Amino acid sequence: MKFKKAVMLGMGAAANPRRTARRVKFHRRRRQVNRDRRTSYQNWFKEYEKSANEHQEQAKAVATFGKKPLISIILPIYNTNHLHLRQCIQSVIDQSYDNWELCVADDASTTNPLAVVKELGAGSGKIKWVRSDKNQHIAGASNEALKLASGEHIALLDHDDLLLPNALFEAVQAINENPKSDLIYSDEDKVEDGKGHSDPFFKPDWSPDFLKSCNYVTHFAVMRRSTVEAIGGFRIGTEGAQDWDLFLRLTAKTKNIYHIPKVLYSWRKSPTSTAKTAKSKPYAYINQLRVLRDAAAAKKQPYSVLESRYKGFWRINYHIQGSPLVSIIIPTKDNYRHIKTCLESIIENTTYPNFEVIIVDTGSKDKQTLDFYKSRLVSANPVKVVGWKKTFNFSGACNLGASKSRGQYLLFLNDDTSVITHKWIENMLEHAQRDEIGMVGCKLLFPNDHIQHAGVILSERDIAFHPFYGLDPGLDIFSNIFISNIRNCSAVTAACSMISRQKFEKVGGFDEALAVTYNDVDLCLRLLKAGYFNLYTPYAEVYHYESASVGKITTPDRDKKELLAAQELMRERWLELLKRDPFYNDNFIQHGPGYQLKTV
Known part of the structure; x- marks a missing residue:
């Protein structure tokens, strides 16, 4: 049987040489894209690191702060590599802001990592520690460290990770600028012995739907x-997802959340860390599912939690109310x-049963088009012209x-589109029904399955742009985090978007002063100004042939006067x-094509 299977696999590969060649070419391109991103970031980080180490400038700024709170850093440890622990604690000692305490809880280690803690803490009075006689796992150990804390604010640190020298300075500066803040989080990267810094995660400001897709807050959190x-x-029993669980419960109680758009934390890639491989802690993914389900139960929200294609990322599937x-x-x-x-x-690919189509003809004279309006496809279906x-x-x-x-929900759709996902209406409606959501946008693809729209980014120069325009969604791992997850964004395109009639009318509909663009x-x-979050979902996919009627912004036949007036x-x-x-x-550079690092 093994021999037959091997022969069959060999025949299959031989039968599809073009497909094999395409896959090989794709993977080579993906490796190159990620190598280029790594090199770009490492060059960027060398310059950024200089500003992170400007202790004198930061000390002068601290002198002007009205609040200089004690920050208690929570550090649970268990059989930690002594060198990595030493580097971790040294990164705390090297902070430019010095009003801190380190609260260490040893979770019944057998390799005596406390020896390192005691050595580095000797005589300083700034490092506290406690040792458990029984292993309580990371949630219990974190609570033991929390009991040691006396600061107004706490910060989370894993036992082999590193803080950038300006981490606490930036956090306290944020506290002074936002004194009511309950949660402050920063950008982060990863660090690996002998390979330096890589895999930066440059995050958005508070995005509640993104937090339910993945623990994007993670490090550095104060x-x-x-x-x-x-x-x-x-919460005991959430090991591997205990931070995410804490963030979900905390953000359910407060909206005083602040993001520092600076890399302040380096997550170490080690064989036992999920920074290195998703397979290192399989229990973490079981507990991620649990904490997301518990978050739904706590808020009495009717949704299911579904696995996505990627480990550590999830889909929140809200239940549609009625029809x-x-x-x-x-x-x-x-x-x-x-x-x-x-x-x-629409007629052939839509599973949602209760819809109508309103075709708004803006002056057709073409006989074929006018005859189509009289065809059976129009007359035999819920279509009105x-x-x-x-x-x-x-x-x-x-x-x-x-x-x-007549609909309670309005779905605006360009005529140069074609439905892919059979449940496209359901997968947009589940979010449009939510009280806090304004406009819902979907994933728009070109006919070659490359991205046309996955959320819109604002720009003073461009007004707005599509950041992943023309990208093969599987090519760039970093971009795929944003393409493949439900998240909030400032705007989505009306080429395919849904909103409740009540919200549409509340804000006055489309402004006719903006005739085209x-x-x-x-x-x-x-x-957004009215207090709603706009949302992008990748789970409704539609092909878009793009501006077939009026042309793209860059095409010569577009009305440039209209465009310039709209921009103004x-x-x-x-x-x-x-x-x-x-x-x-x-x-990132604040104009298209997007997600390209600025010069520091």
Whole structure:
């Protein structure tokens, strides 16, 4: 049997030489992309590290702080490599901000790591320690370390990781700027013996849906001690996911959350760390599932937790309430081929039963298009055609379609699209039904399955841009974190987006002063201003042939006067947000193509 299987596998490979060659080429390209990203980051880090070590400048700044709180650093240890522990504690001693204490809890180690702790703490009075007689695992050990803390704020540190010298300085500066903050988190990277720093994680500001997809807060985290104690500290039985569990419970109680867009923490890649391999702690993934389910139960939220394709990342699947009517609104003009393909894909590929289609024709004269409106595909399905009689105005056409529709939820769709995911409506509706969510956007793909849209980023220069435009989603591991997970973003494209009618009408619908360009971004920013989160989901996929009707912004036949006027209006309204998108990161160049490191 083994011989037959080997022969069959060999025949299969031989039968598909082109496919094999494509896969080999793809993996080579992916390795090169990630090598280039690593090299780029290491060059960037060399310059960044200089500013992180500016102790004198940081000391001068500390002298001006109104608050100089004691920071209690929580450090559970267990059979830690002595050299790594020494480096870890030394990174605390080397902090430019010196009002700290290190609270160490030895979880019944057998290799005497406390010897290192006692040696480095001798005579300083800044390092406390306790040793358990019985192994309690990391949640219990963390609680023992927490009992030692006397600071107003606590910070979390793993026993072989490193703090950058400016970590506490930046945290205390943030506390002074945001004195009510209950949780402060920073960007991070990884460090490996002999290989230096790599794998940076440049994070967005507070993104509650991203936190339910993955523990993006993780390192470096500083919390108000009274808030942590009020929720009961670390929960026993959540080992490997105890930090994530703490963040989920804490953020359910407070919205005073602040992000420091600087790398302040290096997570060590070691054989026993998930920084090195997801397989090192299989129990962690079992407990991740548990803490996400418990978070749903605590808030009485009707959702299921589903595994994603990638270890450590999850999908929160909210349960749809009832079966509300969804109105799909499609503006079009003289575009028979696209509108026919679009409508066929909706009728054939949609599993959600309760929808209607409103085609807003903006002045078609083409006989084939007009005949199509009389065809059986239109007449035999819940499809209505309404006419926009004025000069073309995308915002006006969408508003007209909304006014002529009956649905409780509005799904705006370009005519040059084709449905891929059968549950595309369900996978957007589950979020549009949530009280806190404004506009929901989906993953748009080009016909070659490369990314067209996975959320929009704001820019003072560009107004808005698609950061992953044209990218093969499997090529870049870092980009895939954002492409493959549900997360909040400042804006999504109206090429395919859903919103409840009530929220749409509350903020005034699309602004017809933005006739062609940026009307979707403007609507999303008004929702953001009204207190809603906009959301991107990768679980609704649609092909987009992109601006087949009006052309791309860069095409010669687009109205440049309209474009320039729209840009000027957007800068007048939204300049502060355009200067800094809260769901992007300050370390990246603030214009397209996106996710490229700035020069330090």
